[in-house]
Amino acid sequence: MTLQQIHYAITISEQGSFNKASEVLYISQPSLTEAVRELEKELGIIIFYRSGKGVTLTSDGVEFISYARELYRQYEVISERYGENSALKKKFAVSTQHYSFAVKSFVELVRQLSTDEYEFAIREVRTQKVIDDVSTLKSEVGILYLSDFNSSILTKLLRTNKLEFHELITCDAYVYLWKGHPLAKNKSIRFDELIGYPSLSFEQGGSGSMYFDEEILSNNHYPRTIKATDRATMLNLMVGLNGYTLCSGIICEELNGSDFAAIPFEPDSGHPGSKMKIGYITKKNIHLSRVGKMYIEELKKYLGVKDGDN
Numbered sequence: 001m002t003l004q005q006i007h008y009a010i011t012i013s014e015q016g017s018f019n020k021a022s023e024v025l026y027i028s029q030p031s032l033t034e035a036v037r038e039l040e041k042e043l044g045i046i047i048f049y050r051s052g053k054g055v056t057l058t059s060d061g062v063e064f065i066s067y068a069r070e071l072y073r074q075y076e077v078i079s080e081r082y083g084e085n086s087a088l089k090k091k092f093a094v095s096t097q098h099y100s101f102a103v104k105s106f107v108e109l110v111r112q113l114s115t116d117e118y119e120f121a122i123r124e125v126r127t128q129k130v131i132d133d134v135s136t137l138k139s140e141v142g143i144l145y146l147s148d149f150n151s152s153i154l155t156k157l158l159r160t161n162k163l164e165f166h167e168l169i170t171c172d173a174y175v176y177l178w179k180g181h182p183l184a185k186n187k188s189i190r191f192d193e194l195i196g197y198p199s200l201s202f203e204q205g206g207s208g209s210m211y212f213d214e215e216i217l218s219n220n221h222y223p224r225t226i227k228a229t230d231r232a233t234m235l236n237l238m239v240g241l242n243g244y245t246l247c248s249g250i251i252c253e254e255l256n257g258s259d260f261a262a263i264p265f266e267p268d269s270g271h272p273g274s275k276m277k278i279g280y281i282t283k284k285n286i287h288l289s290r291v292g293k294m295y296i297e298e299l300k301k302y303l304g305v306k307d308g309d310n
Contacts, residue, residue, distance in 0.1 A: 001042055003072065005035055009068055010065060010068055012032070018033055045064065047061035073140075076091065077287070092140060092292065093122070093123070096125070096143035097125075097144050100255045101302050105298035109295045109298050113294075118291065126202070127144055131163065131281070142163075142280060142281040143299075144281065145248070146167075146276075146277045147277065150212070154211065164283075165279050166281070167277050173246055173267075173273055173275075174265055175194065176244060177242070177261060178260055181261075184263070189263050191268065198226045200237050201215045215247065216248070216276050217265070239259070247262065247276075248276050
């Protein structure tokens with residue numbers, strides 16, 4: 001088994017087909033197919049199911065790719081540290097819940113580096129996918145939050161996947177809505193004032209998804225709810241339907257525009273408040289790359305976090 005074969009297998013799993021992978025790797029498809037066949041023979045497993053629509057991982061393949069990414073990531077770290085003249089194009093990826101500050105920090109990072117030298121990726125995905133991506137090292141860093149409600153479930157899930165949570169900032173709950181919303185000029189907003197308006201949330205899917213919700217206070221009962229899959233749709237629903245969502249109050253006007261406001265949520269006896277511990281997750285015992293550390297610094301800079309605050 002060689003690093004080249006491992007790299008080939010990882011690329012095929014990411015591209016979803018031998019044909020696309022061969023284009024990315026600049027090798028012929030027959031050569032790629034033969035390399036993977038030899039790898040599977042040596043390991044004694046089948047890594048990929050082949051079909052006319054492409055390839056998917058077998059159960060053995062899922063486990064193998066997870067270990068392969070971890071091994072190959074260590075190789076890239078060594079190459080980055082000791083192989084300054086290496087022609088290897090370095091990769092850096094982030095998976096995040098739908099946070100504009102995470103995207104803004106990513107933008108600032110990329111501006112400092114060369115896209116000729118690095119291959120960058122940022123993925124706004126479901127909470128479970130954030131965890132999966134970092135667990136398999138598809139992404140080096142993941143951004144999510146913990147609260148009183150979801151902490152025990154997510155902490156257990158992170159531990160099972162050998163991940164660590166690093167807190168950046170703690171936030172109170174805010175109501176995020178359009179500035180033309182009837183409640184937008186309130187100094188604070190109570191739960192009973194929101195009942196007549198649709199609650200917007202990002203679709204999570206899967207079992208136990210309530211604990212994966214990106215919105216704080218998701219365990220409350222909301223008479224009217226609408227699910228969305230991306231930030232642009234969420235913002236359009238705020239304007240078109242006077243919808244709202246419950247969030248950290250950290251907004252980026254540069255990316256989301258200046259037509260939205262975050263109003264403090266006012267808790268009451270029936271609807272207590274909660275705090276969001278926003279942070280990043282990494283694979284346990286895996287040191288951040290230089291670019292990973294730079295990204296965390298950009299996050300801290302944007303959030304106003306000073307070293308030693310957490």
